[in-house]
Amino acid sequence: MPRRLLPVFFGLWFATQATFAADSARTVEVRTKPGAPWRTENVRLLADLPLPPAEPxxxxxxxxxxxxxxxxxxxxxxxxAAGGRWWLVTPDGHPWYSVGLAVVKSTSGRSAVVREALREKFGTAANWAETTTHDLRALGFNSLGAWSETAPLRAVARPLPYTLVHNFMGSYGRKRGGTYQLPGHTGYPENAIFVFDPEFERFCDEFAAARLPATRDDPWLLGYFSDNELPFRSRTLDNFLRLPADDPGGRAARDWLRVRRGSADTAPSADDRAAFLDHVADRYYRIVSAAIRRHDPNHLYLGSRLHGQALASEAVWTAAGRYVDVIAANIYGQWTPDREQFARWARWSGRPFLVSEWYVKAEDSGLPNTTGAGWIVRTQADRGRFYQHFALGLLETPSCVGWHWFRYMDNDPADLSTDPSNRDSNKGILDIRFTPWTGLTGAMRPLNERVYDLLGYFDRHGRDS
Structure with a gap:
């Protein structure tokens, strides 16, 4: 039998639930990074809504x-739906909202602390997978986000729906040469992806042919992310124009500008930049989506996990909307969901979106919290308040079909083998010894359990309730 964390987990959770419910603070002190000034932000909590008693x-x-x-x-x-709400629909034919957790893994880089805790608490990866699936479902999570350990988690008796990341452009770049590691994503020369390389299209087809058939018939797979945080930036045209004359991307940019403006030496206008960004994004999504659908026509294409400047780009969202089923977005820097921005995404793309990353870190974790883009707050209970506040804003947004909290486990500061953005921060719902941060999970569970009630509430009472 698996060594279950459940009695300890929920004993701690119930104690924290009482604390969270009793502490009715509606403000949180927050800052952007260690040493930055604190400021106060308001929060809206589940308890603020006049909901009827919960029923299963x-x-x-x-x-x-x-x-x-x-x-x-x-x-x-x-x-x-007829009222404008977008839904994911399960293979069995019912509306589904993805409440997920990213990077659900039994190990963390090369952390010796995590490996030892895994042996002590679970014994085997199979026991970890069975127990973790049970515990996540008990917290109201219903899906696994990017970079999760899908092999053992999919093998449990009652699995959770999952996603996969296949990194088409990143993998091509590693084969081609010229890429490098940046915090959180792959770097490219001049921030110009290799989308005009003549070999890229064939690479994508062969890459998909080698990977997608293994899961094409699996009903538990939600869909595919094709990369993470590609540099779709407002000055993408300028970046491509800085490439060497013999580079396929540089040559394509000069030819494009020459056709559009009569000369490759013309200074680009704002309209030129927007049109070229559409051209780049369109080519990327067209090539990748064709490869995915050729080798797996059954599953959803979830996009490339947009971030940063791409979140404000009409060109990128319009291009993605031509080819992507659900557009994934990594959202940082918003304390309250920007629903005006979300409405623009829907107008530009005509597609729903999924929040593929978001999190907040707390000082009471004892971690330095110097890496990663998430907010910093004082306590785990403050993390829970942020979770409820942000999730409620997503639930009242009709084009949002779910979220994936980043991530399952904290970073081990002693492990320097990981991505530079994941070195020393309190991002997880567990610490590196698999102990839950109950101030956070105590706020997650009651909201997660009422997602369908909340969606109905906002649709019936107006989305500004």
């Missing part, structure tokens, strides 16, 4: 709302 929602085997029958295809799909 019947769920299908994948976590969909079994009260609502929809067309079943045997795989996940998307559908826009």
């Amino acid at each position: 929602v019947p769920l299908d085997r994948l976590g969909g709302d079994a009260r609502v029958p929809l067309h079943a295809t045997g795989f996940f799909r998307v559908e826009r």
Whole structure:
């Protein structure tokens, strides 16, 4: 039998739930990085909504709302309801909202502390997978985000739906040469991806052919992310123009500007930059989506996990909307969800979005919290307040179909083998010894359990409630 954390986990959770409920603070002190000044932000909590008493929602085997029958295809799909709400639809034909957790793994880089804790608490990776799946479902999570340890987690008796990252451009870049590691993502020369390389299209087809058939018939797979945080920037044209004359990207940019403006030496205008960014993004999504759909026509294409300047780019969202089923976005720097921005995304793309990364770190973890883009707050209870506050804003957004909290486990500061953005920070729902941060999880569970009730509430009472 697996060595279960459940009794300890929920004994701690119930104690913290009482603390969280009793502490009705509606403000949180927050800052952007260690040493930055603190400021005060308001929060809206689940308790602020006039909801009726919770009643169990019947769920299908994948976590969909079994009260609502929809067309079943045997795989996940998307559908826009008559009222404008976008839904993911389970293979069994019920509306589903993805409440997920990213990087659900039994190890963390080369951390000796994590490996020893794994042996002590679980014994084997299989026991870890069974126990973790049970515990995440008990916290109201229904899906696994990017970079999760899908092999053992998929093998459990009752798995969670999962996602996969295949890194088409990143993998091509490693084969081609010229890429380098940046915090959180791959770097490219002049921030210009290799989308105009003549070999890229064939590489994508061969890459997909080697990887996608293994999962193409799996109903538990939600879909694919094709890369992470590509540099779709407002001055992408300028970046490509700085490439050497014999580089395929530099040559393509000069030819494009020459056709558009009559000369490759013309200073680009704002309209030129937007049009070229659309050209780059369109080519990337067209090539990658064709490869994915050729070798797996069954699963959703979830995009390339947009971030930074791309989140404000009409050109990028419009291009993605031509090819992507659900557009993944990594959101940082927003304390309150920017619903005006979300409405623009929907207008530009005509597609729903999924928040593929978001988190907040707390000082009471004892970690330095110098890496990563998330906010810093004082306590784990403050992390819980932020979770409820931000999640409520996503739930009242009709084009949002879910979120994936980043991440399952904290970073081990002693492990320098990891990505530079994941070195010393309190991002997880667990510490590096698999102990839950109950101030956070005590706020996650009651909201996660009422996701379908909350979606109905916002749709009935207006999305500004």
